[in-house]
Amino acid sequence: xxxxxxxxxxxxxxxxxxxxxxxxxxxxxxxxxxxxxxxxxxxxxxxxxxxxxxxxxxxxxxxxxxxxxxxxxxxxxxxxxxxxxxxxxxxxxxxxxxxxxxxxxxxxxxxxxxxxxxxxxxxxxxxxxxxxxxxxxxxxxxxxxxxxxxxxxxxxxxxxxxxxxxxxxxxxxxxxxxxxxxxxxxxxxxxxxxxxxxxxxxxxxxxxxxxxxxxxxxxxxxxxxxxxxxxxxxxxxxxxxxxxxxxxxxxxxxxxxxxxxxxxxxxxxxxxxxxxxxxxxxxxxxxxxxxxxxxxxxxxxxxxxxxxxxxxxx
Numbered sequence: 001x002x003x004x005x006x007x008x009x010x011x012x013x014x015x016x017x018x019x020x021x022x023x024x025x026x027x028x029x030x031x032x033x034x035x036x037x038x039x040x041x042x043x044x045x046x047x048x049x050x051x052x053x054x055x056x057x058x059x060x061x062x063x064x065x066x067x068x069x070x071x072x073x074x075x076x077x078x079x080x081x082x083x084x085x086x087x088x089x090x091x092x093x094x095x096x097x098x099x100x101x102x103x104x105x106x107x108x109x110x111x112x113x114x115x116x117x118x119x120x121x122x123x124x125x126x127x128x129x130x131x132x133x134x135x136x137x138x139x140x141x142x143x144x145x146x147x148x149x150x151x152x153x154x155x156x157x158x159x160x161x162x163x164x165x166x167x168x169x170x171x172x173x174x175x176x177x178x179x180x181x182x183x184x185x186x187x188x189x190x191x192x193x194x195x196x197x198x199x200x201x202x203x204x205x206x207x208x209x210x211x212x213x214x215x216x217x218x219x220x221x222x223x224x225x226x227x228x229x230x231x232x233x234x235x236x237x238x239x240x241x242x243x244x245x246x247x248x249x250x251x252x253x254x255x256x257x258x259x260x261x262x263x264x265x266x267x268x269x270x271x272x273x274x275x276x277x278x279x280x281x282x283x284x285x286x287x288x289x290x291x292x293x294x295x296x297x298x299x300x301x302x303x304x305x306x307x308x309x310x311x312x313x314x
Contacts, residue, residue, distance in 0.1 A: 004033070004080075004134040005040050007103060007117055011077040014041070015099065017049040017092050019084035021233060021264075024154020024189065026083040027053045029105075029127040031060045032147035033080065038062075039139055047076075049092040054234040056189045060150065061143040070095065078103060083127040085111050085285075105131060109276055110285025122287070125168040126155035132171050145178040150189055157241065158186055162271065162289065197235045200226070204239045204254065210246075216310060217249045220263075220299045221256040233264070244268035251275065251310055255299060263302055266292045278309045 008014060016034055018026035027050070034048045048066045057063060072094040079099035081089065083106055086096050096102065102115030107130050109122040124130040128151025132140075140148075152172055156164045159172065176182045193201070200221065208219035221236060229235075233256065240254035251273040255263040265282075267275035268290055275291040282305070284293020295302040 001133055002117075002119070003136060004036075004103075004105075004131075005136065007101075008037065008041065008044075008078055008080075011041070011044055011101075013045040013047075013076045013078075015047050015049060015074075015076040015079045015092075015095060016082065017079070017089055017096070018082045019088040020051055020090040022050055022053055022083075023237070024057070025126045025128055025151040026050075027057045027060065027063075028147045028149070028151025028154065029082045029131050031057075031063060031066075032128060032144050032151065033082065033131060033135075034065070035061060035141075035144045035147060036135055036139060039141070039144075040136070049089075049095070051090065054237070056192070057150065059185065059188065060147050073098075075099065077101060080105065081115065082106070082131070084108070086114050105134070108285055109287055110280055110291075123165070125161075125163045125165060126152050128152045128155070129168055129171050132175070137174070140175075140178065142178040142180050145175040146180040146185060149175045149180070149182060150185060153186055153190060158190055163287065193238070194235070196229055196231050197238075200229045200231050200235060201239050201242060203229070204236075205242060208243060210249070212307060212311065212314065214248050215250045215314065216253065216307065217243050217246055217251075218253045218303055219243055220254075220303075223257045226256070233258070240266040240268050244270070250314075253303065253306055255295070255302065257299075258294070261296055261298060263295050263299060264292065265295055265302065265306070266290075267306075273310055273313050277313075278306060281309055282306075 018030045050066045076099045078101045079096045080103045103117045104115040105119045107124040107127050111120045128148045204219045243252035252268045255265045258264050269275045274288045276286045279291035279293040282293040
């Protein structure tokens with residue numbers, strides 16, 4: 001397997017980015033690579049572009065280096081896209097398009113490969129795990145290891161999901177060896193919720209519906225509801241996983257309103273439904289057991305359209 005430094009060693013300017021509304025794997029991978037390249041290429045200009053991550057990720061070193069404002073005319077020697085395809089970069093996509101060399105590293109099965117160099121391995125638990133294999137292990141210090149570990153635990157449900165392989169556990173063990181407090185990281189970034197986050201989750205579960213003979217569960221959070229509880233989209237993490245944990249449910253659908261007749265959809269499955277295939281029908285993607293997309297229309301129409309695809313698999 002290639003090493004990332006072989007593709008970057010001659011670069012004088014490097015940009016790193018991930019998808020909009022970054023989750024733990026995206027943030028951990030992006031920051032892990034950023035911290036790594038600062039050690040490997042101290043003379044290079046290295047910039048990170050990303051939507052502001054949730055506050056739970058403030059424990060990651062140099063998280064404040066992330067740029068939210070930028071000049072779209074900037075031209076980099078290399079642009080590295082992690083955990084996504086380029087068309088989910090948001091406002092930073094024009095900078096990616098101008099880069100002299102483009103690298104795409106991802107683990108989503110829906111990623112067919114983009115850029116001049118593409119490393120896509122769907123069998124990996126997370127982009128963070130895949131990225132670990134592309135780095136020189138002797139250069140991975142505690143701060144880099146912690147960022148990558150956060151990426152792994154967030155995409156594996158703290159090593160509980162079926163995407164966790166023996167290699168995932170080995171990589172996690174190697175990262176923990178560097179000495180950070182992994183139990184505290186798990187508690188603070190994965191399990192711990194604010195009171196408002198707990199309230200909105202409770203409301204979402206309370207108003208959920210079981211359909212399709214109980215095999216599918218659906219919940220919707222409107223903008224009005226978010227305003228009432230004074231929460232943002234970052235406070236909705238974990239709701240779809242809570243829905244999926246209901247006994248007898250094969251597929252969970254959670255959507256929240258992002259604009260007029262526009263909804264962000266997250267789906268989880270126990271494996272009996274390929275939610276990646278469902279999401280791809282509506283311009284999204286992901287994994288067999290975890291996927292998402294953005295849909296336009298009323299939430300009732302969106303649920304009906306999703307359920308038609310799910311019913312075909314049932």
